[in-house]
Amino acid sequence: MPRYSRRRFLKVAAAAGIAVACAPAAQTTASPSGAAPSGAAPSQAKGLVGTITVSYPDELGVKPKYVDQAAQAVQSKNSGATVKVDLQKISDDLYYPKLLLALQSGGDVPDVFHFGGDSIGELADAGYIEPLDTYVNAWEDWKFYPDSIKKGATYKGKVWAIPYGMDTRWLYFRRDDLQKAGLASDWSPSKLDDVIAAASAVKSKVSSVIPYALYAGAAASDGARDHAFVPLVWAYGGDVITSDGKWVGNSPAIRKALAYYQKVYGQGLSPKEILTSTKPWTAMRAKLGDGSLALLFEGGWVYGGWASKDKAGTEKNVGYLLHPTENGGPSFTIGGLGTCWYITARSKNKELAWEFIKTWNNKDTVAKINIEDPHPVARSDSADVPEFKAQQYLVDSTKSLEKAKFVPPDPNLSKITTAIQKATGRVANGDSAPDDAAKQYSADLKQAIGADKVVEQ
Amino acid sequence: MARNSTYLVGVTPAALLLALFFVGPALWALYSSLTNLALVGIDAANPRFVGLDNYTRLFADPDFWTVIRNSVVFVVGSAVIGQFILGLALALLIDHAEHRGWWLGALAYGAVLLAWVNPALIAGFLWVAMYDFFFGSLNHVFLSSLGFGPVDWIGSFPMPAVILANIWRGTAFTMIIFLGALKTIPPDIYEAARIDGANAWRRFWDHTLPSLRPIAALALLSITMSTFGTFIVIQALTNGGPGIATEVIALYAFHAAFKSFSIGYGSAIAVVMLALNFAFAVVYLNWSRARA
Numbered sequence: 001m002p003r004y005s006r007r008r009f010l011k012v013a014a015a016a017g018i019a020v021a022c023a024p025a026a027q028t029t030a031s032p033s034g035a036a037p038s039g040a041a042p043s044q045a046k047g048l049v050g051t052i053t054v055s056y057p058d059e060l061g062v063k064p065k066y067v068d069q070a071a072q073a074v075q076s077k078n079s080g081a082t083v084k085v086d087l088q089k090i091s092d093d094l095y096y097p098k099l100l101l102a103l104q105s106g107g108d109v110p111d112v113f114h115f116g117g118d119s120i121g122e123l124a125d126a127g128y129i130e131p132l133d134t135y136v137n138a139w140e141d142w143k144f145y146p147d148s149i150k151k152g153a154t155y156k157g158k159v160w161a162i163p164y165g166m167d168t169r170w171l172y173f174r175r176d177d178l179q180k181a182g183l184a185s186d187w188s189p190s191k192l193d194d195v196i197a198a199a200s201a202v203k204s205k206v207s208s209v210i211p212y213a214l215y216a217g218a219a220a221s222d223g224a225r226d227h228a229f230v231p232l233v234w235a236y237g238g239d240v241i242t243s244d245g246k247w248v249g250n251s252p253a254i255r256k257a258l259a260y261y262q263k264v265y266g267q268g269l270s271p272k273e274i275l276t277s278t279k280p281w282t283a284m285r286a287k288l289g290d291g292s293l294a295l296l297f298e299g300g301w302v303y304g305g306w307a308s309k310d311k312a313g314t315e316k317n318v319g320y321l322l323h324p325t326e327n328g329g330p331s332f333t334i335g336g337l338g339t340c341w342y343i344t345a346r347s348k349n350k351e352l353a354w355e356f357i358k359t360w361n362n363k364d365t366v367a368k369i370n371i372e373d374p375h376p377v378a379r380s381d382s383a384d385v386p387e388f389k390a391q392q393y394l395v396d397s398t399k400s401l402e403k404a405k406f407v408p409p410d411p412n413l414s415k416i417t418t419a420i421q422k423a424t425g426r427v428a429n430g431d432s433a434p435d436d437a438a439k440q441y442s443a444d445l446k447q448a449i450g451a452d453k454v455v456e457q
Numbered sequence: 458m459a460r461n462s463t464y465l466v467g468v469t470p471a472a473l474l475l476a477l478f479f480v481g482p483a484l485w486a487l488y489s490s491l492t493n494l495a496l497v498g499i500d501a502a503n504p505r506f507v508g509l510d511n512y513t514r515l516f517a518d519p520d521f522w523t524v525i526r527n528s529v530v531f532v533v534g535s536a537v538i539g540q541f542i543l544g545l546a547l548a549l550l551i552d553h554a555e556h557r558g559w560w561l562g563a564l565a566y567g568a569v570l571l572a573w574v575n576p577a578l579i580a581g582f583l584w585v586a587m588y589d590f591f592f593g594s595l596n597h598v599f600l601s602s603l604g605f606g607p608v609d610w611i612g613s614f615p616m617p618a619v620i621l622a623n624i625w626r627g628t629a630f631t632m633i634i635f636l637g638a639l640k641t642i643p644p645d646i647y648e649a650a651r652i653d654g655a656n657a658w659r660r661f662w663d664h665t666l667p668s669l670r671p672i673a674a675l676a677l678l679s680i681t682m683s684t685f686g687t688f689i690v691i692q693a694l695t696n697g698g699p700g701i702a703t704e705v706i707a708l709y710a711f712h713a714a715f716k717s718f719s720i721g722y723g724s725a726i727a728v729v730m731l732a733l734n735f736a737f738a739v740v741y742l743n744w745s746r747a748r749a
Contacts (some may be wrong), residue, residue, distance in 0.1 A: 097715045100496040122497035122718075218712075219698050273590035275699035276611040283591040411498040415717045422520075422701070429700040440519075447514055448717065 047078030050349040054356055055086040055110035057095035062373045063114075070360035074352070077359075081352055086110060091279075093221055103128040103344065111347035112356055117152065117337025120160045121409035130343040131158035135354045141361070144379040148401075152337045155409050160342065162357050164366045165375030167336030168300040168400045169227060170320035171195070174209075177294035181205045189324040192235050192260070195295060199269040202294045210271055212295040213284040214264045217275040217425030224421045227297050230407060231334050232257035235325045240416075241408060242455060247416060249442025251457035256326070258434035258441075261427040275429055291317065300397045304374040307393070320396070322403055335404030338375055370394070376401050415448040483731060490725035496718035504721070511725035520701055521709070521726075528685060528705040530616055531623070536684035539624035541677055544631025549665075551632070552639045566632075573629030581693025584622040588694070611695055615702040619691045626690060627683075631676050638672040639665070674745030681741070682734050706730050 054071065058064060064087055071083035088095050092115065102109050103126070123129045136142045136159050142150075149166065153159050175185040181201040189195050199211035215223035233240050238253020248254065264270045274280040287293035289306040306314040322330035341357040343350055361378075367385035370377050374391075376398035377383050388394055410416065423441035426432040432440065445454045490511050494504035515521055547569060554562025575583070587595045588610040596607035611618050642665065650660045688708035691697065697704035697712065704712075710730060714723025 097496070097718075100718065104496055104501060119497070125499040126495075126497050126501035128501075217698050217700065218716075219696050271590070271609075272612045272699065273609050276609075276615065276695050277589060277591065278585055278693070278696070287591075414497060415719065418712070418717045425698065425700045429698075429702070431700045447518065448719075 047081065048349075048352045048355055049078065049080030050352055051082040051084060052111035052347070052349050052352045052356060053084045053086055054112040054114075055088065055099070056114035057088045057090055057092055059089060059091055060373060062369065066360065066365050066369050070356060070365070073359050074356050078352070078355065081355075083352075083356055092116065100128075103346075109344050109346050111344060111349055111353040113342050113344065114339055115342065117161055117163050117340040118407065118409055118413055120153065120155045120337075120340075121411040122413060123342065124155050124158070124160050125411040127345055129160055130345045130347065130350055131160060132162065132343065132354070133159050135358075136162075139358060141358075141363075141379070144363070144381045146380055149337070149378050152335075152406060152409075153340065161337070161340035162361055163337040163340045163378040164361050165301075165338045165370045165373065166378055166401060167226075167334075167338045168376055168397050168404060169231070169297060169323075169333050170300055170303075170400070171295070171297045171323055171330070172288055172302075173198070173296075173319045173321070174288065174291050174294045174317055175319050176291055176317045177202055177206055177209050180209075181294070185319075187319070188321060188329055190329045191327050192232075192324045195324065196260075196263055196267075196269065199264070199295055200267065203267070203269055206294070208292070210287060210293045211269045212264060213274060213280075213288075213293055214261065214270040214297075214428075215274060215281070215284075215424075216261060216265070216270075216421075216428035218418075218421040219275055219277060219280055220421070220424075221279075221281075222417060223281050223298075224424050225417050226334055226336065226407070227299070228261075229257060229420045229424050231297065231323045231332075232260055234332060234334070234405060235323060236260075237326060238457070241410065245408070245410065246453055246455045247410075247412075247445050247449065249445050249454045249456045250438045254441065255434055255438045258423060258427045258437050261424055262434050265428040265430070270428075272428065275425055288318070289314070297323065300400070301373055301375055303393055304372070307374075320393075322400065332403050332405055333400050335401055335406050337409075338378070412449045412453070416445065419444040419448055486724040486727045486731070489721055490728045492721045494720040494724075496715075496720060498718075500721075501718075507721070511722050512729075514722065515725050515729065520704070523701055524704050524706055524709045527616070527701070527703060528707075531620060531691075531703075531705050532681055532684045534616070534620040535623040535627065536680040537677065539620060540627045540631050540680050540684075541673075543624060544628045544676070545635050545669075545673075547628065547632045548635030548639060549661075552636060566636075569629045569632055572625050573627070575626065577626065577687065577689035578693055580622065580626040581690045584618075584625075584690070584694055588618055612699055615695055615699060619694050619703050622694060623684065623687070623690050627680065631680060634672060634676045635669065638669050642668045671745050674741050678738060678741040678745075681737050685734055685737070686730065706733075 054067065056063060056067060067085055067087070071085055074083050075081055088098075090098075096115065096119075099110075099113060099115070120129075124131075149163060150159065153161050153163060171189075173187060175187070178187045178198060178201075179185045181198070182205060183198055183201060187198060189198070195212070202209055202211040215228040217224060220228070230240055233248075233253045236253040236256040238251050238257075239248060240254075241247050265272065274284070277283060281298070284293060284296055285298065285302050285305060288296045288298075288302075289309065303314070303318070303320070306318060322333050325331050341360065343353045343357070347353050363379060363381050364385065366377050366379045367382040367388045370382070371388055371391060371394065374394055374397065376394070377388065382388060383398055407413075419441055422444055423437045426437045426440065427434055442454060442456055489504075491506060491508060492504045493500045493507045493510070495501045547565065551562040551566050554565070572580070585593070587593050590596060590607055590609050590612070593610070595610060600607060646664050646668075647660055650664055655663065685705075686707050688705060688711060691703055691705060691708055692711070695703045697708050706726065707730060710723045710726035712723075713719050713726055
């Protein structure tokens, strides 16, 4: 039975391939069946044939095993297929320009890549990515994706990316620190200013603890946008973009949001070091985890890092709430598509690329990876997996999406983020008063994306 | 004629390499600065010729003038004052130590050289490891052992912090150049001066300094240009922050091209940088020729 023994050989080779792919210094790893003898003529191969490269950045180390499993599954199902895995152990911030240069230069590009869903607009407009409508329409499992998520992955009427773990954010607070500051351990703000009041109480009564971290400036990267500025503008009843896709420059809500920055930084409630530290979120997350920071609005996924170190302590001391508004308590959060899988427009083997994405996004993988790296699941059936349901935090996170607002995938998002970083940095550093910074923000936006795409309110 | 063609053969490979790696990219930057080429969005797919729009936008950008001012402070502080004067002083001291046969000279030479062989990024991270407010050794080892609270080194003194780091990394270059130049000064000049009763200061002022002048102009030119174009140490330390307090022109170009993904605008900044460098070169070379 030569065929049977060949399959067995493939299994062994696959296991060896995974071991190589999981090795610490894994670069582009030729896949298992890539190492198989070339005896199999194309006519004998079953399923899809050819080679694809799957490229993804990963610093945490959670994704590789799932990527390798999917690569192996695709290869076992399609004996003439090779999936090369290109793991880049760098941050998204470094991965993205590198990927864009490859996509622009006309050289070799990966067939499948993995990046944040908020880039859909700018990638689609550049012609870098392939619309996935034909594929998802023929995919049985697409029905498990709620409409809101499908809408999030849609730009100009087409679906461009497949999400698996959604982003949500929480206002985290340390019960132990707030108690020491004379506040209730089940503290809950009745309005946005209560956050400042709580931070002031911590500052005056618990001197060893940093009261609050409010991200600002370029060093805070996307955190200045998603974890601070945009939710603050929403909290003051405004928006950053109008329903017809124009960005809001100077508006009452934007001035109030920047005035909030002035209060927080002016009273020394948030450390100015956020403006200059390298990846300040690393320090802030660690500090909330060990209790030396009391208040932080951050990604839902951050909870996983604390819980994996000290589950009981985290559950006891870390509270999480929705974002309060100017006159109301916890009311909303900012959602996101999370990281997604894309197919490049220049891929020469889109069928196989889709096969990989489809295989990766199965019910179990979507549940498991989101348990390990906590995010609400993009597939509704994955939320029914018992291990997922057993985690209260994940259930709460998934529920929080009902209250989530989203920033649309605008093609100018990178430029807008730069303007947000400048505006928040100016106020936090004391260089500009809020009203002046709002005017400058408006001018920066106009300069970056064109005056016709900016409105003032 | 035959001599000319020999020169031509000798110069051609270097000229070709320069054309390929310098003139080519510079021309490309000039061309793309006249377009709205981007790495993302519709301008990535269909870049358009926009004439001088990028330049108009740049000169109307209030941040640009802050960036120019930062660049001048950074270049004067770290190259002209720091690396140049410190490099000269170190070269004189080491040269003196060598004449006296002191082993400390070799040690100092090695130490300065060690800082230089570090890639800029590593040098940047070394200083992050010292300055960082939350984890840095200056706060957590030095100040805390003396019983002081932590200081926000980078936040409170952003420009001095990056200047100091860049001086530390770059001084070796000028030191080596000056050490070499010192060795070319014939010792009998000093002998004669000594016999004439000149003291150490006079010998330095009347003989050493004039002999070093042509080399000094070259060294100043090289370090000014390389400091003007450098941003890696700053990127690792402050990434231009807080606000734009340490944003220098090269970093500004990098951010425009690879953070906002506006290649056209980033190229316009790079072209302005090239023009400024060219102006420096003309001034320095004139200065060295006039005085040499």
